[in-house]
Structure formats: structure tokens, C-alpha cells
Amino acid sequence: MTNDILQNETAQPVAVSIVTMGCAKNEVDSLHMGKALEGAGYALVDDAEGADCIIVNTCSFIQSATEESLQAIFEAFDLPQVKEGQGKVVVAGCMPARYGDDLTSALNEAKTFVPCSKEDDIVAVLDALFPQRGRAASAHEAAPLYSAYVKISDGCDRFCSYCTIPYIRGRYHSFTYDQIEEEIRACLARGAREIVLIAQDTGRWGDDFDEPSTLAALMGALADAHPDTWFRVMYLQPEGVTDELLRTMAAHDNICSYLDIPFQQVNERILKAMNRTGSRASYEALIAHVRDLVPGITLRTTFIAGFPTETDDESQEACDFIEDADLDYIGVFPYSQEEGTLAGRMEGQIDEDTKEERARDLRAIADSISRVRVADRIGQTMEVLVLGREEDGQLYGRAQCQAPDVDGVTYVHKGAPGDIVTVTITDTLLYEMEGE
Ligand code: SF4
Structure with a gap:
């Protein structure tokens, strides 16, 4: 392959556009693929129109995500250069991992399929598709990135x-x-002031090493090594909330005083059917304990509405819990029946209207509580990481109590993107805040 490339130094570099669907974990995977491709002389472009290769990095953890990814794939097939046979579409990520050969036959316009486990081979995959390619003279300078996701585990x-x-x-x-430190250094070189640690199950970090370690040890070491950088952890299953972690958070100003703990339900019977542990009482005790060790902490959770066999009373139990627990942010999702899962095969599936209705009820309570929790911040002084400007020039950023993509932003009147400024909150509108 190297010889082909050397023989074609005058050929145009291949322009690659990566379309990312789904969650922050997929965004990180796309960044890695992009970095590897740039390193190998491919030219990354933002716009799929005109790109020689469009990689659609798909999401398929629930049916609606699969449908959105399919739509993105069909949009790529519809691009003029693809229709004319000049552009090539590569389908990567969760869909090829989940559907394997079924996908290959259903989407035969795609040139190749790259499941998550093979994404490290993306350069070899594209080299095979573009054997006569030229190389970009140098990678284009990456745009600044003030807040960056870093994956600490997978699976x-x-x-x-x-x-x-x-x-x-x-x-x-x-x-x-x-590996994590190297990734963080690359993000800091692009201007990152906040590192958001993500994984499917962040709380387990390090327990699979020959010499086991803990998430608390990781976060403490990172926070000490980079004292001017905020660290935030997301997707912490209830079992991962340890005293060691809470004490490490409380001891470091640069570890965001924020936890995202998915509960999904609080009824013990439903939790068991979900193959999860816990109960309303144990989660209430956990929240009290967290607030004891980290006073003022911001708490987010997620709930699933209408899991198979869930009764009206069990749904009401979730409503009562949300009403009493006074959490800052609560994401609510109607249960999605997924092929290949145990719950998908269970008797007692709840009809779509009931699931939606239960989700609406939970959301209404959650929103009314969030609105009050956020409004309670008026008058508080806090640091805000400035992230950018709206079209009208208004600066916006996020405080430690606001996680990226889910909790809204804070509008500020001083500083520049990448600065951390101290403001007093003067106004709020549902999730958004304004600081002077
Ligand atoms: S929902 Fe459960 S199985 Fe799925 S990624 Fe989270 S912890 Fe793992």
C-alpha cells in the first residue's frame, strides 16, 4: 500500500466526512477514527456534500436510534457524488455490530461495514477502498475544543x-x-478546560486490571496532575458510588460536584426484572449519603417508563420517588422493546400509549422540580467555563452543575471562549441560567 501511495503523490487526497449519530461515546469513536485517518493523509471535511467518502458512525441501542441512523445512511446514499458512483459510503459503529450480515444485504449500496470492534482498522479499510489515493500535505488544524469527552472503558x-x-x-x-492520560493531553493541546469521563459503566474502572484500581484513584490522580482542568464523570451506576469516590470529589475543587446516577426505576420487583439491584429505600439512602459527603452536589438520573409488566401503582411509585428525592435533573425515556434482549421477550409488554402517558407524567413532575432547583441557584456565585457565542454575539458556557448536552447553559457577559469566569446567577429559565 505504501508504494501505491508514493506512486500517487500528485493525486488528490481523499476527502472524508464523518457523520456521527447517537451518544457522546460515539462522538469519541468518531474523533479517534478522524485522527487516525488524518494521520494517514486523508483530508477530513465537515460537509458530506462533495466528500469522496462518507462514514456514518451509527447508533442502534434502541429502535428509534436505529431509525435515525438509517435515515442518515439513506441521506448519504442520496448525495450526488454517491449516486454518480464517485463517493463511497461506509457504515460504522453500533448498527454493523448489532445486525451483522443482515445489514450487509439490506444496505448493499454501502461500500463496507465497520463494527465498533473494528474501528481501529479504519485506515486499512479506507486504503482498500481508495488504493490510488494521494495524501493531504498535513492535517488541518483542529478547531479548539473547550470541553472534551474522554472514554475510560468500553463494553x-x-x-x-x-x-x-x-x-x-x-x-x-x-x-x-x-491511555487515558495521553488522550487527555491531546484534548488539552486543543484548549480543553473540562474533561468529561464517559463509558457505559464508569464506576467499574480499574477492577479488571491485574492490579485493580478504582475510579476514585483515577479521578484523584487526574485532578492532581491537571489542577486547572475540570473533571466530570458521567454514567455512574448506583453500585459505583463509593465513599472513596465521594471523598475524592469533595477534596478536589476541579472535580465537578456533579453525579449522573441512572436509577431507571425504584420499584424492587421491576428493578429485579431489569436485572438491576436496589429499591426505593436503598436509593433514597444513597442520595442522602451522597449529599452528606458532598454537600451541594448536583444530581442527575434517568428513568424508564413502562417496562414490561409495570403496573400503574409501580409507575406511581417512580413519580412519588421523583417528587420526594428533589434531584436536579431527570431524564425520562419510554421503554423500548428491543430484539435480542430478555425484556424484549417478556410477556406483559405495555402498549405504546400507556408508556408515553407514563413518561409524560414522570417528565411533568421532573420538569417542575428541575425548574425550582435551577431557580434556587439565583444569587449563588459560581464558576462558568465559557464555551462560545450565540449567533447574536451572546457568550454562553456551563457551570459545574451543568453537564454537556443535557443540562442547558449559562449566559455570561464577560470573558472569552476557553476562560473560566466567576459570576453570580441573576436569572433562570427552566434549565438555562444567566450570570453577571
Ligand atoms: S443499561 Fe445496563 S447493560 Fe446497558 S450499558 Fe448501562 S449498565 Fe450496561
């Missing part, structure tokens, strides 16, 4: 009965401290 062994992730992403495996 999941929990096998919650409704979830396809363990089948798509495989067994749990932690990335090493050195």
Missing part, C-alpha cells in the same frame, strides 16, 4: 434485561491510566 457486563449494549459493545474492559 458492559451488567446485562440489564432491556439493554442491547453488552451485545453491541462486548465485554467490559478498562483503558489504562496511560
